[in-house]
Amino acid sequence: MNDTPIISTQNLSISFGGLKAVDDVTLDIERGRITSVIGPNGAGKSTLFNLVSGALAPTSGRIILDGDDVTGMPTRKLQARGLARSFQITNLFPGSTVFENLRLAAHILEPGVRGFLPVSSSPATLARVEKLLSQFNLESVAADRAGHLSHGEQRRLEIAVALACEPKVLMLDEPTQGMSHVDTQETSVLIRKLGENLTVVIVEHDIDLVMDLSDCVVVLAQGRVLAQGTPQQIRGNADVQTAYLGGH
Amino acid sequence: MPDPLVAAEVTRGARGTRGAHIGLAKVAIDRENEEQRVVGCLAAVFFLAALLFAIYGWQQGDTFFLRLGTEALIYAGLALSVDLLLGHGGLLSLGHALFFGLGAYVSALILKDVSPSFWLAIAGGTLSGLLAGTVGGIIAIRARGVYFALITFGMAQVVAKIIYNTQELGASDGIIGIPIVPISLGIVDIRSDDPFAFFTLTLVIVAAIYVLLSYATRTPYGRVLSAIRVNESRLPFLGYSPAYTKLGAFVISSMIAGLSGSLYPMLRGFVSPELMYFEVSTNAVIAVVIGGAGTLVGPLFGAMALVFGKSVVGSYTEHHLIVVGVFFMASVIFLPQGFAGFVKDRFMGSQDDRS
Numbered sequence: 245m246n247d248t249p250i251i252s253t254q255n256l257s258i259s260f261g262g263l264k265a266v267d268d269v270t271l272d273i274e275r276g277r278i279t280s281v282i283g284p285n286g287a288g289k290s291t292l293f294n295l296v297s298g299a300l301a302p303t304s305g306r307i308i309l310d311g312d313d314v315t316g317m318p319t320r321k322l323q324a325r326g327l328a329r330s331f332q333i334t335n336l337f338p339g340s341t342v343f344e345n346l347r348l349a350a351h352i353l354e355p356g357v358r359g360f361l362p363v364s365s366s367p368a369t370l371a372r373v374e375k376l377l378s379q380f381n382l383e384s385v386a387a388d389r390a391g392h393l394s395h396g397e398q399r400r401l402e403i404a405v406a407l408a409c410e411p412k413v414l415m416l417d418e419p420t421q422g423m424s425h426v427d428t429q430e431t432s433v434l435i436r437k438l439g440e441n442l443t444v445v446i447v448e449h450d451i452d453l454v455m456d457l458s459d460c461v462v463v464l465a466q467g468r469v470l471a472q473g474t475p476q477q478i479r480g481n482a483d484v485q486t487a488y489l490g491g492h
Numbered sequence: 493m494p495d496p497l498v499a500a501e502v503t504r505g506a507r508g509t510r511g512a513h514i515g516l517a518k519v520a521i522d523r524e525n526e527e528q529r530v531v532g533c534l535a536a537v538f539f540l541a542a543l544l545f546a547i548y549g550w551q552q553g554d555t556f557f558l559r560l561g562t563e564a565l566i567y568a569g570l571a572l573s574v575d576l577l578l579g580h581g582g583l584l585s586l587g588h589a590l591f592f593g594l595g596a597y598v599s600a601l602i603l604k605d606v607s608p609s610f611w612l613a614i615a616g617g618t619l620s621g622l623l624a625g626t627v628g629g630i631i632a633i634r635a636r637g638v639y640f641a642l643i644t645f646g647m648a649q650v651v652a653k654i655i656y657n658t659q660e661l662g663a664s665d666g667i668i669g670i671p672i673v674p675i676s677l678g679i680v681d682i683r684s685d686d687p688f689a690f691f692t693l694t695l696v697i698v699a700a701i702y703v704l705l706s707y708a709t710r711t712p713y714g715r716v717l718s719a720i721r722v723n724e725s726r727l728p729f730l731g732y733s734p735a736y737t738k739l740g741a742f743v744i745s746s747m748i749a750g751l752s753g754s755l756y757p758m759l760r761g762f763v764s765p766e767l768m769y770f771e772v773s774t775n776a777v778i779a780v781v782i783g784g785a786g787t788l789v790g791p792l793f794g795a796m797a798l799v800f801g802k803s804v805v806g807s808y809t810e811h812h813l814i815v816v817g818v819f820f821m822a823s824v825i826f827l828p829q830g831f832a833g834f835v836k837d838r839f840m841g842s843q844d845d846r847s
Contacts, residue, residue: 297729298728299729318728319728319729320728320731320732320733323728323729323730323731324731328729329729331726331729335723335725335726336723336726337719337722337723337726338722339722340719340722341520341523342520343517343520343521344520344524344715347715348712348715348716348719348730349730351712351715352730352731352732354712360711360713361711362707362710362711363710363711363712363714363715364521364524364710370517373517374517377517383517386517386519386520387519387520387522387523405730406729408730409730409731
């Protein structure tokens with residue numbers, strides 16, 4: 245196993261007008277681990293996420309993915325390099341069935357010529373979709389439209405869609421946002437399982453979930469990295485206590 | 493690879509009581525197939541009815557209605573091209589008359605000045621659609637929504653005005669005196685002035701376009717195009733390029749519009765700048781909407797209803813556009829999914845009614 249970080253950011257910054265949303269962030273995401281990014285509202289978590297996933301281009305700094313400089317690379321190309329992400333606000337195709345949502349996402353792995361054959365003729369894609377349906381416990385709603393699912397189911401589908409391209413790095417933006425306690429527990433189990441086989445990066449508000457799930461925690465505050473370490477180290481960190489974990 | 497064990501670990505919640513365990517994706521696939529069957533039946537009804545109409549007209553020795561039907565089929569081809577963009581990609585083109593008219597002019601010029609060859613004329617018309625569609629597409633797909641519509645509208649207006657003012661192309665009179673075209677089809681030789689034969693040939697071409705497009709929409713490429721209509725911004729995160737997909741659809745659509753247009757001078761013996769006017773573009777959009785956007789089969793019915801409706805109403809009053817407008821509004825209000833969408837819901841049971 246390769247020891248180099250799968251994602252590195254070097255002095256990454258972005259400004260919106262006068263506001264430095266992400267300010268000089270240098271960070272390594274380790275391969276095969278679950279890394280969580282936490283921080284108070286407005287700390288720049290989602291912006292950092294958008295920078296790394298290519299949704300935003302940085303004002304300055306560099307992003308290294310698996311040894312290659314991918315700064316400013318369009319999302320589509322990052323995806324082809326194995327970086328997939330989910331969204332905080334469920335971002336799917338609500339009028340299509342759960343099955344169609346997953347099939348659309350899974351088809352990207354088919355070689356080019358398959359793009360001109362009927363969708364129904366690909367056993368590989370079908371098998372991958374069926375696996376995701378069972379993995380995310382969505383079989384019973386496979387023929388329902390995504391927009392008709394319960395919130396928890398939609399959140400699960402959101403992750404499943406991101407996973408359909410079999411990425412190396414899965415970035416989850418608040419995966420349990422708005423979920424019930426039970427759903428959160430289930431999702432937590434699911435994410436931990438996923439983390440055994442790929443690198444997972446999570447932005448999350450739920451501190452208990454983060455501490456429970458993560459191998460590594462990055463704390464952001466006002467666009468800067470305040471602390472980085474194991475959940476134990478972060479719990480013990482005085483700065484973090486003050487800035488975030490209930491210190492007032 | 494993710495572990496299948498995860499499935500077992502996720503507790504089965506309230507959904508578990510919903511009924512028997514369903515065989516994974518089977519229900520979803522069945523539903524998709526059923527939808528294709530309904531649409532396929534509608535298409536069969538359309539082409540069969542058109543064929544019966546042709547045979548009946550032939551027996552009666554009719555010319556007028558067969559020619560009107562041929563014109564309707566030509567506009568149905570244009571409507572199909574618009575439906576690919578509007579019904580699937582969610583791109584409202586208000587300028588497809590540009591490609592239609594261009595195809596007609598190129599075809600007319602080839603028939604008149606180069607050679608009265610059917611195949612050369614339709615190849616020229618299609619190729620002009622390809623070229624103009626590539627240029628127009630690169631310009632138009634940068635914009636979204638209403639701006640896309642306005643750019644396509646603007647491009648068509650500009651080209652229509654240029655042609656209107658070009659003496660070499662007959663200016664406002666257009667090009668007249670297109671020769672009758674002998675068409676060699678291998679087994680039979682027909683002539684473009686034979687109403688029955690040319691109707692049937694046009695029907696075969698429109699059927700081919702229909703089959704090609706309905707196939708294309710079932711490929712992954714077609715699914716990505718449909719996904720653009722719903723949620724374009726998510727697609728790059730799934731690895732797809734909305735821009736290339738839209739450009740591809742735009743070019744295919746323009747080629748079909750050009751091909752349809754290339755048949756026009758063979759039918760009517762002339763072309764005029766009106767073929768590029770706004771009314772032609774909007775009529776195609778109206779045909780798509782009343783027929784059922786995104787169904788492909790709907791616009792075929794829509795184009796028929798529009799051309800025949802206008803002809804019938806036009807024989808009573810010259811204000812037929814008022815009637816078309818009212819008809820369009822009524823259709824949008826009472827059949828928001830269009831004719832084909834309504835039939836589909838009727839036969840399948842709307843999914844919104846279930847669960």
